[in-house]
Amino acid sequence: MTRLWHPFADMAVVQDAEVVIARGEGATVWDEQGREYVDARGGLWYCAAGHGRAEIADAAAAQMRTLAAYDTFERLANRPALDLAERVSALAPFPGGAVFFTSGGSEAVDTAAKLARRYWHALGRPDKQVIVHRRHSYHGMNAYGTSLAGIPSNREGFGMLIPDVASVSHDDPAELEALFTERAGTIAAFIGEPVIGAGGILHPPEGYWATVQELCRRHDVLLIADEVITGFGRLGRWFGSERLGIEPDLITCAKSLTSGYLPLGAVIASERIQEPFWTRPGTLFRHGFTYSGHPSACAAGLANLDLMARERLVERVAEMEQILTAAVAPLRSAPLVSEIRSGLGLLAAVELHTDARAADPGIVDRAVHACRDNGVLTRGLAGRALQISPPYVITHAELERVAAGIAAALETVAASAAAA
Numbered sequence: 001m002t003r004l005w006h007p008f009a010d011m012a013v014v015q016d017a018e019v020v021i022a023r024g025e026g027a028t029v030w031d032e033q034g035r036e037y038v039d040a041r042g043g044l045w046y047c048a049a050g051h052g053r054a055e056i057a058d059a060a061a062a063q064m065r066t067l068a069a070y071d072t073f074e075r076l077a078n079r080p081a082l083d084l085a086e087r088v089s090a091l092a093p094f095p096g097g098a099v100f101f102t103s104g105g106s107e108a109v110d111t112a113a114k115l116a117r118r119y120w121h122a123l124g125r126p127d128k129q130v131i132v133h134r135r136h137s138y139h140g141m142n143a144y145g146t147s148l149a150g151i152p153s154n155r156e157g158f159g160m161l162i163p164d165v166a167s168v169s170h171d172d173p174a175e176l177e178a179l180f181t182e183r184a185g186t187i188a189a190f191i192g193e194p195v196i197g198a199g200g201i202l203h204p205p206e207g208y209w210a211t212v213q214e215l216c217r218r219h220d221v222l223l224i225a226d227e228v229i230t231g232f233g234r235l236g237r238w239f240g241s242e243r244l245g246i247e248p249d250l251i252t253c254a255k256s257l258t259s260g261y262l263p264l265g266a267v268i269a270s271e272r273i274q275e276p277f278w279t280r281p282g283t284l285f286r287h288g289f290t291y292s293g294h295p296s297a298c299a300a301g302l303a304n305l306d307l308m309a310r311e312r313l314v315e316r317v318a319e320m321e322q323i324l325t326a327a328v329a330p331l332r333s334a335p336l337v338s339e340i341r342s343g344l345g346l347l348a349a350v351e352l353h354t355d356a357r358a359a360d361p362g363i364v365d366r367a368v369h370a371c372r373d374n375g376v377l378t379r380g381l382a383g384r385a386l387q388i389s390p391p392y393v394i395t396h397a398e399l400e401r402v403a404a405g406i407a408a409a410l411e412t413v414a415a416s417a418a419a420a
Contacts (some may be wrong), residue, residue: 048232050310067295088266173211
């Protein structure tokens with residue numbers, strides 16, 4: 001019996017039934033039996049530069065031979081952390097950003113939420129504590145992320161870990177405005193993904209972010225852009241905020257920062273947020289992690305960003321956007337499909353009909369398994385859709401294989417459902 005407890009897994013079903021991924025190259029991975037798959041999910045959204053990039057591995061290995069790890073608490077620093085902070089700040093969609101490193105996206109969200117509350121406390125407004133999120137959102141699974149989960153099943157059984165949160169519609173700014181008015185003086189920040197990811201790859205309506213931004217400014221609420229998925233090129237710009245015209249106070253990021261080669265996340269704080277902490281001695285943000293600014297992870301991040309810039313991978317995403325949209329368009333007429341969402345970078349969702357999902361709650365999982373049988377690794381999103389978020393190096397032919405594999409899988413699942 002396996003001793004590995006898998007995240008987000010029904011272990012009564014998964015134990016001893018693992019698909020063991022053994023190696024990868026570009027947008028392709030192989031399991032231990034030698035079976036080949038197109039990695040349509042990009043790992044867990046993160047594999048921007050592709051699998052098997054030796055230069056990233058070599059950079060991390062070289063750093064490990066010199067200084068594998070050391071903390072960055074108080075005055076301590078290391079050169080990779082200093083250099084990567086400069087690089088990330090320069091890429092951010094606002095000037096002069098300060099970069100607080102974490103070990104991943106969940107830690108970044110907890111950091112941003114705590115920093116938002118601490119910011120208002122430092123300004124003498126301690127009543128501003130509530131963090132507002134959107135329904136269908138996903139912000140990791142630490143304490144704040146769980147409490148801010150817009151996917152109800154991600155909160156089930158845990159209780160309310162952090163009480164000072166509130167939720168609003170994912171697409172209706174009027175509901176947000178009403179909440180801001182009702183809870184005036186108590187709201188610290190609004191957090192949102194530029195494009196909702198794990199909740200189903202839901203695009204914002206036209207003008208949504210401009211209205212949200214205006215509301216936050218008018219009501220003196222900080223705006224946190226959760227770019228754990230969209231940061232570092234997924235939407236064809238270095239940050240999704242740039243693509244969608246968002247001007248945040250804080251940005252959370254992770255995943256494509258290292259293309260997943262080592263765990264690393266970050267919070268980028270605007271000059272507004274920095275002001276009370278960087279100019280007033282004795283005003284501390286008492287927060288941090290053992291591996292904040294881990295030198296080997298930061299070395300991997302630098303090598304990854306070097307590679308992405310050299311190969312113009314962010315620009316490539318913008319070019320591949322139309323190719324992905326064209327490849328998945330025929331799936332609109334595939335069995336069980338109700339909607340295809342694409343047109344924002346290398347990101348797409350294949351949504352299954354509500355009636356089919358109601359009749360068979362496991363139908364999305366069965367579609368995922370059928371895709372795997374057809375050589376495509378995808379993932380179910382919130383029990384409603386199939387995820388497409390491949391490495392930025394994926395080819396036109398591989399995107400066609402993804403679409404063909406999903407189409408064949410849906411034919412199989414639909415035939416099985418009809419027979420049942």
